Amino acid sequence: MKRIETEFTKMMGIDYPIIGAPMFLISYEELAAAVSEAGGMGAIPLPNFRTTEELKKTLIKIRERTDKPIGVNIHLSGRFDWKEQLGLCLEAGVKFFISSLGDPRLILDDVHASGGRVFADVINLEQALKARERGVDGLVAVACGAGGHCGEIPTIILVPYLKSKTGLPVIAAGGISTGAQMAAAMAIGACAVxxxxxLVATTESRALTEYKKAVVQAGPEDIVCTDRITGNRATWIAKSIESFDRQPHVRSKRWREFWSAGQSVAQVDEIKSAAEVIREMVQNYHEACKRLVSSIDPGKA
Ligand SMILES: Cc1cc2nc3c(=O)[nH]c(=O)nc-3n(C[C@H](O)[C@H](O)[C@H](O)COP(=O)(O)O)c2cc1C
Structure with missing residues (x-):
C-alpha cells in the first residue's frame, strides 16, 4: 500500500507513521516485530524486563523476526540499570527511544552517535519545554483518554499546542485506533501516532484472552481514569478494577489483574493480527484523505 511520508517516517526510514505502543506486559517481540514488519515501528517498554539477560534474549528474538527499525520506552529514573539497557538496545540497532521518568540528557549523546532519536513522553507544556531545554529530538504528546498513564488534555488540543509552542516534531498518543483518526492527527500537525x-486486542499482544475480549466489548463509557491503582493517572476498564483495594504502588501482578485501556476502545471491534490492524489503518487513512480532498475539490475524488 502507498507509503505515507512525514517528518517521522523520513527520520526513521519507515513506511507508515504508526508506532506500536511500548506497553507494559503487553508488547514483546511478537507484537513489536509484527508492527515493524507491517511498515510501522514496533516498540517495547524496557520495564518489562527484570534482568538485562531477559532484555537481551528479547532483542535477539526481535532481530530474528525483523531487521526493520524498532523503538523502546526507556525509564531513566534510576530504578533500572538504564546504562546496560541502553548498551544492549544500541547493539541491537534500536534507533528510537521514548524517554519517560528521568533526564533524557543521560542517553542523548550515545543515541545520537548511533544515528538514533530520543523523544520524550509529555502531557503538558511545562514538561514539553523542559524536554526541549534538555535537547530531545521530539515529543510524544500523551493526551487524556490514552491507554496506560494518560494526560489531561485532549489530543486535538494538545498536539497543535505543543507543536506551536516548542517547534519540535510532535507524535500524537491517545485515542487513535483508525486511519481516519490518524488523518485527524496529521491534520493538526502530528508527524506520527x-x-x-x-493493539492490545491483537493476536500478538501478550494480554490475556479475557482482557483482549474486554477491550473489544468495552465502549468509551466503560473506561475510568484514576490514580488509585498506580499513584499516577491511568485509564482502566472499569470492571477490571472493581475489586481494587487502595495500595500505594502497583505490582506487575496488579497490571496483569487490572486491565488498562484508553477511550479508543470505541473503535476496537475485533481481535486481529497486528499486520491487519496496520493495513486497515493505512487503507482507512487514504480513504479519509480522499474524502477530504473531494470535499474541497469534487473533481479530484
Ligand atoms: C496496557 C497499556 C500499557 C502501557 N504501558 C506503557 C509503558 O510501559 N510505557 C509507555 O511509554 N507507554 C505505555 N502505554 C501508553 C502507550 O504508550 C500510549 O501512550 C497509549 O496507549 C496511546 O493511547 P491509546 O491507548 O489511545 O492508543 C501503555 C498503554 C496501555 C494501553
Whole structure:
C-alpha cells in the first residue's frame, strides 16, 4: 500500500507513521516485530524486563523476526540499570527511544552517535519545554483518554499546542485506533501516532484472552481514569478494577489483574493480527484523505 511520508517516517526510514505502543506486559517481540514488519515501528517498554539477560534474549528474538527499525520506552529514573539497557538496545540497532521518568540528557549523546532519536513522553507544556531545554529530538504528546498513564488534555488540543509552542516534531498518543483518526492527527500537525489500545486486542499482544475480549466489548463509557491503582493517572476498564483495594504502588501482578485501556476502545471491534490492524489503518487513512480532498475539490475524488 502507498507509503505515507512525514517528518517521522523520513527520520526513521519507515513506511507508515504508526508506532506500536511500548506497553507494559503487553508488547514483546511478537507484537513489536509484527508492527515493524507491517511498515510501522514496533516498540517495547524496557520495564518489562527484570534482568538485562531477559532484555537481551528479547532483542535477539526481535532481530530474528525483523531487521526493520524498532523503538523502546526507556525509564531513566534510576530504578533500572538504564546504562546496560541502553548498551544492549544500541547493539541491537534500536534507533528510537521514548524517554519517560528521568533526564533524557543521560542517553542523548550515545543515541545520537548511533544515528538514533530520543523523544520524550509529555502531557503538558511545562514538561514539553523542559524536554526541549534538555535537547530531545521530539515529543510524544500523551493526551487524556490514552491507554496506560494518560494526560489531561485532549489530543486535538494538545498536539497543535505543543507543536506551536516548542517547534519540535510532535507524535500524537491517545485515542487513535483508525486511519481516519490518524488523518485527524496529521491534520493538526502530528508527524506520527502511537497506537496502544487498538493493539492490545491483537493476536500478538501478550494480554490475556479475557482482557483482549474486554477491550473489544468495552465502549468509551466503560473506561475510568484514576490514580488509585498506580499513584499516577491511568485509564482502566472499569470492571477490571472493581475489586481494587487502595495500595500505594502497583505490582506487575496488579497490571496483569487490572486491565488498562484508553477511550479508543470505541473503535476496537475485533481481535486481529497486528499486520491487519496496520493495513486497515493505512487503507482507512487514504480513504479519509480522499474524502477530504473531494470535499474541497469534487473533481479530484
Ligand atoms: C496496557 C497499556 C500499557 C502501557 N504501558 C506503557 C509503558 O510501559 N510505557 C509507555 O511509554 N507507554 C505505555 N502505554 C501508553 C502507550 O504508550 C500510549 O501512550 C497509549 O496507549 C496511546 O493511547 P491509546 O491507548 O489511545 O492508543 C501503555 C498503554 C496501555 C494501553
Amino acid at each position: 502511537v497506537v496502544g489500545t487498538r
